[in-house]
Amino acid sequence: MTEASMRPVSDLGDDDVVLPFVIEPLESRGRVVRLGASVDAILARHGYPEAVARLVGEAAALTVLLGSALKFEGRFQVQTRTNGIVDMIVVDFDAPDRLRAFARFDAEALALAQAEGRATPLQVLGTGHLALTIDQGNDMSRYQGVVPLEGQGLEDAAHQYFRQSEQIPTLVRLAVAQSVTGEGVHWRAGGLIVQFLPHSTDRLRQADLHPGDAPEGGDYHEPSEDDAWSEAKALAATVEDHELVDPTLSSERLLYRLFHERGVKVFGGQPIREACRCSTDRITEMLRRFKPRERADMVGDNGRIGVTCEFCSTHRDFEPSDFEASDLDPA
Numbered sequence: 001m002t003e004a005s006m007r008p009v010s011d012l013g014d015d016d017v018v019l020p021f022v023i024e025p026l027e028s029r030g031r032v033v034r035l036g037a038s039v040d041a042i043l044a045r046h047g048y049p050e051a052v053a054r055l056v057g058e059a060a061a062l063t064v065l066l067g068s069a070l071k072f073e074g075r076f077q078v079q080t081r082t083n084g085i086v087d088m089i090v091v092d093f094d095a096p097d098r099l100r101a102f103a104r105f106d107a108e109a110l111a112l113a114q115a116e117g118r119a120t121p122l123q124v125l126g127t128g129h130l131a132l133t134i135d136q137g138n139d140m141s142r143y144q145g146v147v148p149l150e151g152q153g154l155e156d157a158a159h160q161y162f163r164q165s166e167q168i169p170t171l172v173r174l175a176v177a178q179s180v181t182g183e184g185v186h187w188r189a190g191g192l193i194v195q196f197l198p199h200s201t202d203r204l205r206q207a208d209l210h211p212g213d214a215p216e217g218g219d220y221h222e223p224s225e226d227d228a229w230s231e232a233k234a235l236a237a238t239v240e241d242h243e244l245v246d247p248t249l250s251s252e253r254l255l256y257r258l259f260h261e262r263g264v265k266v267f268g269g270q271p272i273r274e275a276c277r278c279s280t281d282r283i284t285e286m287l288r289r290f291k292p293r294e295r296a297d298m299v300g301d302n303g304r305i306g307v308t309c310e311f312c313s314t315h316r317d318f319e320p321s322d323f324e325a326s327d328l329d330p331a
């Protein structure tokens, strides 16, 4: 990341901005994100019930935290597939700044769960897995990391991912808040990631990579955690949920609160916006790939093929005959 390529953060509000930082004495670095209008637009458009909105908000903050670290023009996707009432959440981050998301859930089952008082975000998520996918575009490689979701939530699933796949000591914090005003309900989300990236890889090996590996009753010894990482993690862990979503507390001020004893250096911020990448051209191309008889099955009562984007809810109608003329597939 070059500082020159980014606008100084003072030119921007703190909402919908990712702010990278480094704590040099602790050889740790990270990013903080505050999502305001972007996540509010996504959640308001879908009108998600509270438990669903909280999950999607957390997933959006996580996606931006991780996706904004990538150094290329590609896509980073976070997807959950679980057995819960909310059985799928998909969040796309298209570098450098576009965010979109949707969730699939059983509205009837959710209403029942709410009535019975068992509709916390973790309860409606259920168990399954979380997949993190990096897609660099047409001819480039695609990379996917998968971690189980076993009732532990997205924060801990992210920790597990960094332990297993990346082997980088990492702390992730996520928070979502709802504010009810005279004008209606608004959503905010925030997140913080801190990672230990020492110059010496020996120090990385000493740091706490496998805290969950202790066999029960075995003679397991806690690995000696590097002091610098222990301190960075302890300072970052003091962040409160309300601090991550407080619109009156700037991101710079928050970082100062957490790390001022050691000195924290902040880089230029990257603005984030809510934007879908669906288009009539893309969907036309997608429909063209189906066989004519498959397309025939898609024709609705109005004689047209209707397609609604799951991310932004835009509905488009297509004339079936537009596809047949150019079709070279004899099937």
Ligand SMILES: [Zn+2]
Pocket: 276, 277, 278, 309, 310, 311, 312, 313, 314
């Ligand atoms: Zn769309």
